[in-house]
Amino acid sequence: MAEDNPTGERFFAHGKVILLGEHAVVYGTPALGGTLSLGATVSLEPGSGRLVVPAWQMVVSSDYDGNELPLARAYRAIRRALGLSPSGFDLKLEFSLPAGAGLGSSAAFAVAIGRALIRAHALPGGEALVAAAALASENEIHGKSSGFDQALALSPSGFYLFSHAAGCLRLTQRAPLSLVIADSGRTRDTSSAVDQVASLLRDRSDEVRARIAAIAVIVDKGRAALEARAYGELGAAMQENQRHLSALEVSAPEIDQLCALANDQGAIGAKLTGGGRGGCVIMLAPGREQALQRAVENSGFRAFVAEVGG
Numbered sequence: 633m634a635e636d637n638p639t640g641e642r643f644f645a646h647g648k649v650i651l652l653g654e655h656a657v658v659y660g661t662p663a664l665g666g667t668l669s670l671g672a673t674v675s676l677e678p679g680s681g682r683l684v685v686p687a688w689q690m691v692v693s694s695d696y697d698g699n700e701l702p703l704a705r706a707y708r709a710i711r712r713a714l715g716l717s718p719s720g721f722d723l724k725l726e727f728s729l730p731a732g733a734g735l736g737s738s739a740a741f742a743v744a745i746g747r748a749l750i751r752a753h754a755l756p757g758g759e760a761l762v763a764a765a766a767l768a769s770e771n772e773i774h775g776k777s778s779g780f781d782q783a784l785a786l787s788p789s790g791f792y793l794f795s796h797a798a799g800c801l802r803l804t805q806r807a808p809l810s811l812v813i814a815d816s817g818r819t820r821d822t823s824s825a826v827d828q829v830a831s832l833l834r835d836r837s838d839e840v841r842a843r844i845a846a847i848a849v850i851v852d853k854g855r856a857a858l859e860a861r862a863y864g865e866l867g868a869a870m871q872e873n874q875r876h877l878s879a880l881e882v883s884a885p886e887i888d889q890l891c892a893l894a895n896d897q898g899a900i901g902a903k904l905t906g907g908g909r910g911g912c913v914i915m916l917a918p919g920r921e922q923a924l925q926r927a928v929e930n931s932g933f934r935a936f937v938a939e940v941g942g
């Protein structure tokens with residue numbers, strides 16, 4: 633029957649912005665983030681279980697096992713987690729956000745692929761099974777992770793406070809937050825950045841522990857500021873968080889350049905978002921977003937204005 637045939641159906645999962653608390657969250661402290669309306673869309677087409685990414689001219693067969701591309705390894709990990717053998721659908725993937733830039737593209741990819749495969753193969757288990765598939769994918773790509781990225785990709789639009797102990801709590805704040813998001817042009821490298829912090833924690837234990845504790849306080853202040861729409865305080869929290877991230881050596885010259893540019897142009901907060909060492913910088917400049925976007929673009933970087941949490 634036509635209604636039982638999922639050919640042509642589309643499955644979406646959104647990206648995210650971590651406002652405060654990345655890296656420290658890996659060690660159990662809370663982080664604050666919001667969803668983006670951009671993300672990953674997967675459509676089902678007749679085929680043999682291949683992953684097709686037209687924008688990257690990339691095709692991965694379902695029994696593929698040699699290539700080191702992270703997305704291809706993640707696709708295999710998802711199929712393995714779902715216990716699937718090659719079958720009658722190809723999955724066409726499109727991103728509406730910059731991929732590999734700290735905006736949750738890999739978690740959005742995993743959730744959208746998981747939803748599509750579960751529908752294509754009529755697997756029971758719903759979103760819990762999607763979460764298991766996403767976990768397998770994120771572990772394959774990033775190694776040690778807090779779980780925040782996939783929790784956000786699985787959650788409805790909004791702002792969330794996440795910690796390992798308490799999970800993903802939705803904030804009462806409903807109005808979206810307008811941010812300028814600037815791409816450093818350097819691919820973020822979450823797994824090496826997470827390893828970097830782990831190695832600093834071994835070498836400079838007291839200092840790094842103190843920074844993680846300080847970031848937890850910043851997240852707390854930032855959450856209160858977001859809920860009160862006290863944007864000056866939220867911006868100050870972002871500035872302070874960026875100083876700690878820089879000291880944890882997960883920034884990059886382009887990120888520092890973008891933060892300085894944002895501050896020169898009157899932004900009240902600017903920091904890296906996500907894994908760092910590349911990826912995107914988020915900039916808070918209420919009412920001045922378009923002018924700031926132009927200034928960033930005039931300096932040779934790509935930028936867009938996004939409504940986070942809406």
Ligand code: MEV
Nearest residue numbers: 654655777778779906907
């Ligand atoms: C990556 O988006 C955020 C990190 O904190 C890693 C994680 O939470 O798994 C760097």
